[in-house]
Amino acid sequence: MGEIAALYATYPQLTLRRFAQLAEVAYHRLRDFLHREQQHKTQQQQEKARSKQVLHLVEQHPTFGYRKLYQQAVKAGLPVGQRWIRDFLKQQKLNPAPHRKRRKPRVETLPESKWPPGRRVQIDATMVQLPKEGKVWVYQVLDVKTRLCLATLAFPQLSSWNALQSLKAGIQELKKYVSVDQFLIQSDGGSDFTSAPFQAHCQELGSWVRCRTSQKGGMGLLERLNRTLKYEMVFRHDPQDLAELKALLQKFQLWYNTERLHAALGYQTPLQVAAEEGKILLSA
Structure with a gap:
């Protein structure tokens, strides 16, 4: 179906229904496929825009974790969730190392x-x-x-x-x-x-x-x-x-x-x- 949809883009003078008849495919299947492709492209564009905005927040607050970054995103009005920010930071390997409190070596008791x-x-x-x-x-x-x-x-x-x-x-x-x-x-x-x-x-x-x-x-x-x-x-x-x-x-x-x-x-x-x-x- 992807090859047929790409071929349809080279014939802008034909209607979708006429092209489906010539390509011998069901009209509703071709229509739904093109609709899903358009939605996918829109989501990818929105994802890139969100990624850029979150990366900008990370540059402003390099020591913040995903919870504090989510608070900053809410203040800026960004349409992102806390879990999305956490997964994005993990994907980009931007999670700050957790603070680990080092314990003193235990003093032994002597007889x-x-x-x-x-x-x-x-x-x-x-x-x-x-x-x-x-x-x-x-x-x-x-x-x-x-x-x-x-x-x-x-x-x-x-x-x-x-x-x-x-x-x-x-x-x-x-x-x-x-x-x-x-x-x-x-x-x-x-x-x-x-x-x-x-x-x-x-x-x-x-x-x-x-x-x-x-x-x-x-x-x-x-x-x-x-x-x-x-x-x-x-x-x-x-x-x-x-x-x-x-x-x-x-x-x-x-x-x-x-x-x-x-x-x-x-x-x-x-x-x-x-x-x-x-x-x-x-x-x-």
């Missing part, structure tokens, strides 16, 4: 026998739900040897800066009782503890290791401190906002260091053990 030397100080964050302000985070710092709660600070969110400030406050408090030059900071593998500022400060103090709660010498002591905070203070007094929680944390730290007895310390308080260690240092 206690391979830890570097230093005074062990643990830090961790625990979540507290407040009625008025929702979730807040409490950073706690613990001296392993004396069980002293060195710092307990509340913040609206987790961050490397909050973790760093809590660690600095804890080390400053510990230096009031003992004279130590090298520390071994223990924490989990949270992003606030593996951040560059926190790690740099740990290297200034001594070294840092990632620990699990279940391993020997790991974060079990600090997890016990977190449970004590919640069951002895937070759940009993039910603070409503961050200001009330901060005031309650000061009372908790004082109570934990001066009244809380520990079987591992010979049923002494952490402050009593720290005071004895300070006397030994002074006598030496």
Whole structure:
């Protein structure tokens, strides 16, 4: 049928019906074929026009994906759909590469026998739900040897800066009782503890290791401190906002260091053990 239609174009003086009689083809078949061919040519022209317009948008916004390009096309009044733009970009290989967030390499946990030397100080964050302000985070710092709660600070969110400030406050408090030059900071593998500022400060103090709660010498002591905070203070007094929680944390730290007895310390308080260690240092 295509050859007959091309032949008909060379005889413009003949009507379509007369040409169909001479070519011995059905008139309605030739008519419908020419009509479809005309529609196909019109669609191709419209497709080329749309392609040029979309390519112009791509040049104006080279970092846009098909969704944002569709928004720009709607603003410009272009008769194109979102799926058409997506298929066109894929056909022309113009899809921008998707952004892939690279994860930091996971830090391995070492057994206690391979830890570097230093005074062990643990830090961790625990979540507290407040009625008025929702979730807040409490950073706690613990001296392993004396069980002293060195710092307990509340913040609206987790961050490397909050973790760093809590660690600095804890080390400053510990230096009031003992004279130590090298520390071994223990924490989990949270992003606030593996951040560059926190790690740099740990290297200034001594070294840092990632620990699990279940391993020997790991974060079990600090997890016990977190449970004590919640069951002895937070759940009993039910603070409503961050200001009330901060005031309650000061009372908790004082109570934990001066009244809380520990079987591992010979049923002494952490402050009593720290005071004895300070006397030994002074006598030496």
